[in-house]
Amino acid sequence: MGLVVAQQLTGVDDLHYGFWDEGVKPTFTGVIAAQKRYTEQLVDTIKKYSGVPSETRILDVGCGTGLILKELLDMGYAVDGVIPAAYLKKQVDARLEQTTGSYQPKIYECNFEDFPLSDCANQYDIVLYSESYQYISMAAGFPLMKKLLKPDGKVVICDFFKTEHAGDGGPGDGSFGGGFALSDFYTQVDNHGYRILLDNDITRNISPTIAVVDEMLMQRMYPAIQTINAFMETRHPYWTGLITWLLRKRLAKMKFKYFSGYRSQAVFERYKTYHRIVLEMV
Ligand SMILES: C[S@@+](CC[C@H](N)C(=O)[O-])C[C@H]1O[C@@H](n2cnc3c(N)ncnc32)[C@H](O)[C@@H]1O
Structure with missing residues (x-):
């Protein structure tokens, strides 16, 4: 709901933060370029950890309005999407009418937790979460990914987590919701039999979006x-x-x-830590 309102107010189709390179001044007009930069970097990560696009199947979990999904399809990847919101599903369907890729994507209108596993067990090379990781319980998500991924499959996550300061009662504590505690995430990665291949802390590149x-x-x-x-x-x-x-x-x-004035860049940087992560099964 919040995302839809934000989209309607700003007219921006990308439902994720922007990536601001060092020295780039955060301005309202710069947000779209920063969001494109975020996508560019995410796509580069996918390229680095996958094979030939036409032989790479990706599941984009929480695919928003379908911008990243379409970009990957246009590059030749075989991408399906999961989206639990009918309003967003309509936008994804409309966007996909213009894809230049040859793969016919399936867009599942459901929560990831209810994904129809029988459709594609062990089929995916990559399960992708672009700012959707925090919405899905880890207890449900990790086992489900294991069933969906090929044995050498990867999980690509771009999202924020809570720092060790969360809950300290300091000024602005609690003004940003969302995100799992990073330490809990690392524990769950271990417990569920995954290994971390990449873990980039990009909080400082993301937080300027908050300032804007x-x-x-x-x-x-x-x-x-x-x-x-x-x-x-x-x-x-x-x-x-x-x-x-x-x-x-x-x-x-x-x-x-x-x-309240607490939703600031400094408060975000204290209580949230934003990471681009790649996991593989051990
Ligand atoms: C911040 S948006 C990110 C959208 C898109 N991935 C992007 O990067 O622009 C979060 C997305 O997660 C989706 N989402 C929320 N809960 C979900 C769930 N349980 N299963 C699948 N997707 C979910 C929302 O519908 C929304 O599209």
């Missing part, structure tokens, strides 16, 4: 919301008061999360 979003929230959206609120209070004081009271808990939570 924070500026947009605090400098643009917050004043706009206050203006609308003041207008509503003057025109419809009874209804505005009632709605504000009914939603008070939710509004307080949203205010803390988005408009």
Whole structure:
């Protein structure tokens, strides 16, 4: 839901953070280029850890609007997608009408946890999670991947995790949700019989996106919301008061999360750590 609203507000189709090379100034207009750079680097990682595209089957878990999926198909990879949201599935289907690749992708409209395994047991060379890893329980995900991957298959993850500071009660703790504790992830990798082939900490290249979003929230959206609120209070004081009271808990939570000034780059860097990871089964 949050992603869909963000997409509608910004008109951006890529539902992931941007990658900012050192020295690139984070600006709102630079976000699209930074998102493309993120994809470029992710695709390079896939190239490095896979064989000939036409012989490489990839499952893009949580494929968003299908941008990365289409790019990989156009490069000749055989890619299927998983997407649990009907609204996004429609966008993926529309995008795929224009693919130049020869592979006919299957797009599964379900949670990854409910993936119809019988369709493709041990078929995939790569299971890809581009900022979708944090949404799927590791207890369900690891065994499922084992059943889907070929014996030498790889898991490619690009996502953020919680640092050891999470839960310390410091300023801004809890203002960014999501992500597994990195230490838990490493433990689960071991416990489920996987080995880490690549682990790049790219937090500093990703966090400038937060600075841009924070500026947009605090400098643009917050004043706009206050203006609308003041207008509503003057025109419809009874209804505005009632709605504000009914939603008070939710509004307080949203205010803390988005408009308290804690959603900053520095807070993100303290509580989250963003990694590009490749795993293989032992
Ligand atoms: C941050 S978006 C990333 C989208 C896309 N991979 C990208 O990089 O632009 C997270 C995606 O994960 C998907 N997702 C959330 N929970 C999921 C689940 N249980 N199984 C599969 N996908 C899920 C969402 O629908 C969304 O498309």
